Amino acid sequence: MSVPLSLPPARRTLRTAADLAAAGLLPEAEREAAERVGARYSIAVTPAVAGLIDPADPADPIARQYIPDAAELLTAPHEVADPTADAPFTPVKGVVHRYPDRALLKPLLACPVYCRFCFRREAVGADGGVLTEAELEAAFAWFAATPAVREVILTGGDPLMLSPRRLEAILARLAALPQIELLRIHSRVPVAAPDLVTLGLAAALGRIEAPLYLCVHANHAREFSPAALEALGRLHRAGVVLLGQSVLLRGINDSAEALEGLFRTMLRARVKPYYLHQLDPAPGTARFAVPVDEGRALLRALRGRVSGLAWPTYVQERPGGAGKVPLGPAFEPV
Template identity: 40%
Template sequence: MIPGTSVLRQVPAWQSQLARAITEPAELLAAVGLGEEWLPAAQAAARLFPLRVPRGFVTRMRPRDPHDPLLRQVLPLAEECLTAAGFDADPVGDLAAMAVPGLLHKYRARVLLTVTGACAVHCRYCFRRHFPYADANPTADRWHAALGYIAGDDSITEVILSGGDPLTLSDRRLAELVRQLETIPHLRRLRLHTRLPVVLPERVNDELLAWLGDTKLKTVIVAHANHAQELDGPVRAALARLKAAGAELLNQSVLLRGVNDSIEALADLSEALFDAGTLPYYLHLLDKVQGAAHFEVDETAARRLMQELQARLPGYLVPRLVREVPGGSGKLALT
């Protein structure tokens, strides 16, 4: 090597793919074969909440079908621009539960870190689409305030990494954070809530598996798939690698009108998840965030679907139907 030069670090493949995500409505519409009549509304809604979707996820969508369940989750629609009564910017009370910037302490024995505001995909029903990530940044002081809070409360046994999506951070930064968490003696579990293994399975690389398999904390990964169509071969392989690294795999879904609000869609999802080594965990009623009212399924219809699901599937394949209530002591189970 020539003196004074350095070896350039190779960008991981998943980061390259993340950087190439579709962010323009016109490009998404062209990719799925929809006409320009969809463009004005998509552009207006994307000004309120930007579009982002990995190209690999788009390839799983049915072409020329505006009702495709994967497309419906990411395509900005005119309904997002309407103001809906009972829907607001902080539907689950995140801001009231913020003990220090980026650390939410809602429930006994566990805290949640919004480690980043970045996501690989911008789900149009996202309950944090209005979250003030710039003002709630736990990395501003290299995690010191958050780590100090956790260390100072020995009732906390579990830390949840969320966001955004924690797996949009580099493995170097994640491994550094986990090493610091491991020094807190009363911590037992590390939980990651992430959509990346589903929408960008290339993220499950050797570097991620190395630190994940090396931590002394019991690790739980909560994936987020809403429809069986999301679970293609690369996704199943990524989930298998996570499981082989010692992580417990759970899935949480959101009950979404036009996406999975049928007994067939829910049953197929549970079966596909279990085949992929992942246990159906929660089925959330929609958090009432402004801009997502068109996804809402009312509680009566949701309970009816759950009764049908319980009659069709063994109990271990039936997720718990839950709602998040601001200020509550935990998820409110509805079945």
């Protein structure tokens, strides 16, 4: 649902450099550069996220995830537009099939917020990219004709941006296929726009017959606001299994203390840390990159400090769409 632009910035999603400056989240000296970034990559900062940002802190880990920066317009030699190689593995529009037993369904390409490190940043945006009825039917037909696929992962874009009725209908169609054993949703909504997680949405997800997992993307403990905790609680009470996925990011969670805080906070919110992703080399994201060896050292430092429940699998996408590989760290046997 669109929000009237006459609302003050604090009550609507901020979508331009001017919005960010008016809200006190972007210094005036950086506005022109942010406008150039916004001409290429979408900007969106929800009221929930804006309320978490400390504008007095130039290194604020929430702001760093969402506020545009001139560095986004610089492409490093190793960066590519489609680092996960979605395009070559797209049999029909909206479907990505890289693994034999699972496939992605992207019913839309809109998100509540736009992360400055997103590997799909060339595709997602304000136009929404919603699949038409015909395109969605073609996707359902592909799943029906591909019995090897046992798990469907709804991603995008953010599937929780769909109406509860629409999302439930899509999930129910997939769950009705005899070979589908698992359904998964990847979403930023519970932490970035928790008001969208209504009782109606939670009830809709709770009615799905197939096992349903919701993988919540969060990168810093502060993203679990009181409103986010309430939203996650509604989902938990509806019977949705909650997993957590994060990206290892310079200046956001690249310390043992930040990761420990993130994973402990996830567990308190009944979210099991699932994946810690090595940054995908999308254009203009080099400022967020943490070397793999450093990532391994960070996780090694956490071993023994946190419960095994707090331990995610550290993974990296292999080039050319070859899928994820665990990165360790390795430990010597006793």
